Amino acid sequence: MPKKKKGPLHTVETVGLDVLEDTLSFYIRSINIALSRDLDDRLEGLDVARGTGKITTLLLVDSHPGIRPSVIAQLIMRDRSAMGRLVDQMIEHDLLTREAAADDGRAQGLHITEKGAGLARKVRKIATKQSSDFFAGVPEEDQKRLLDILRRVYRRTVGLGQ
Amino acid sequence: MPKKKKGPLHTVETVGLDVLEDTLSFYIRSINIALSRDLDDRLEGLDVARGTGKITTLLLVDSHPGIRPSVIAQLIMRDRSAMGRLVDQMIEHDLLTREAAADDGRAQGLHITEKGAGLARKVRKIATKQSSDFFAGVPEEDQKRLLDILRRVYRRTVGLGQ
DNA sequence: GGAAAATAGTTGCTTTTGTCCATCAAAAGT
DNA sequence: ACTTTTGATGGACAAAAGCAACTATTTTCC
Numbered sequence: 001m002p003k004k005k006k007g008p009l010h011t012v013e014t015v016g017l018d019v020l021e022d023t024l025s026f027y028i029r030s031i032n033i034a035l036s037r038d039l040d041d042r043l044e045g046l047d048v049a050r051g052t053g054k055i056t057t058l059l060l061v062d063s064h065p066g067i068r069p070s071v072i073a074q075l076i077m078r079d080r081s082a083m084g085r086l087v088d089q090m091i092e093h094d095l096l097t098r099e100a101a102a103d104d105g106r107a108q109g110l111h112i113t114e115k116g117a118g119l120a121r122k123v124r125k126i127a128t129k130q131s132s133d134f135f136a137g138v139p140e141e142d143q144k145r146l147l148d149i150l151r152r153v154y155r156r157t158v159g160l161g162q
Numbered sequence: 163m164p165k166k167k168k169g170p171l172h173t174v175e176t177v178g179l180d181v182l183e184d185t186l187s188f189y190i191r192s193i194n195i196a197l198s199r200d201l202d203d204r205l206e207g208l209d210v211a212r213g214t215g216k217i218t219t220l221l222l223v224d225s226h227p228g229i230r231p232s233v234i235a236q237l238i239m240r241d242r243s244a245m246g247r248l249v250d251q252m253i254e255h256d257l258l259t260r261e262a263a264a265d266d267g268r269a270q271g272l273h274i275t276e277k278g279a280g281l282a283r284k285v286r287k288i289a290t291k292q293s294s295d296f297f298a299g300v301p302e303e304d305q306k307r308l309l310d311i312l313r314r315v316y317r318r319t320v321g322l323g324q
Numbered sequence: 325g326g327a328a329a330a331t332a333g334t335t336g337c338t339t340t341t342g343t344c345c346a347t348c349a350a351a352a353g354t
Numbered sequence: 355a356c357t358t359t360t361g362a363t364g365g366a367c368a369a370a371a372g373c374a375a376c377t378a379t380t381t382t383c384c
Contacts, residue, residue: 268360
């Protein structure tokens with residue numbers, strides 16, 4: 001009979017997650033934390049640290065010149081004031097420019113700068129690399145399926161038809 | 163020929179997500195936001211609002227009496243000081259109690275209160291309900307597979323053997 | 325044509341949260 | 355005995371998110 005090891009009853013290895021074991025929210029939340037930290041590390045010093053939406057904003061402005069802040073806000077589920085501040089930051093870092101929209105006096109159009117475009121290229125690589133790293137060991141087919149499901153859930157949540 | 167509709171070039175419906183379209187982090191982040199807000203709504207007034215780890219803590223303490231704060235901290239990926247404050251809050255709300263661990267003078271064991279146990283029962287229902295609501299329209303089999311993948315990624319991230 | 329409602333954006337404020345750092349006590353390893 | 359980890363606490367600080375109020379423009383609709 002093995003010697004009784006003294007120590008805590010419940011350790012990280014032995015505890016079950018209760019009902020959370022089969023629940024979306026727990027995993028999503030945890031993985032989100034892990035993913036964010038990891039991304040911060042990978043973006044070290046890249047002017048776009050702390051993924052509060054900067055990455056999405058950067059890429060969207062790069063691929064959709066003239067896009068409006070409010071559109072991005074909806075996509076990243078933030079309110080306009082937060083979005084405004086985000087844009088301020090990025091302009092200070094010389095990643096974007098802001099112009100009045102031609103057709104609507106209330107709105108603005110965002111445009112990428114040279115520096116922003118360069119950064120966008122790097123960020124694209126990093127983001128896709130991270131994704132595939134986290135998927136290490138998961139069969140290609142499952143990856144696709146997972147992304148598919150998440151995409152569907154996301155689109156429904158944001159209020160886009162499937 | 164259809165009349166040219168004036169309006170912004172890029173709308174929420176028409177923009178693509180660039181490279182993020184196929185990237186884990188974006189969806190995880192967004193869905194996390196949506197999920198958190200939704201959960202807050204469902205937990206309205208339930209003493210465990212704002213899901214910063216309270217839910218996980220509550221359930222874990224309920225199903226693992228005597229569990230230590232530091233173990234929970236690891237599972238929810240927070241540092242001990244944040245965890246301590248979390249426990250403080252929950253003790254104030256009379257959901258938990260804190261005792262010195264019998265076998266280790268530094269450590270504590272957490273225990274659930276009556277009130278906490280009652281809340282845990284409600285929270286379990288709410289959490290599973292939310293999960294299935296978000297999965298609406300996704301075939302059972304895919305749900306299982308998705309959770310499976312997320313579980314694997316999570317366990318690896320926290321540092322548990324597969 | 326004009327009043328009312330909706331939309332885009334900005335600003336200020338408050339609250340929450342998380343992180344960093346130092347400290348202290350106990351345990352484990354040498 | 356000593357040094358090094360580990361568990362927990364407290365303070366200070368910074369980032370971030372949510373709210374509400376306000377301006378300016380546009381759209382709606384009577």
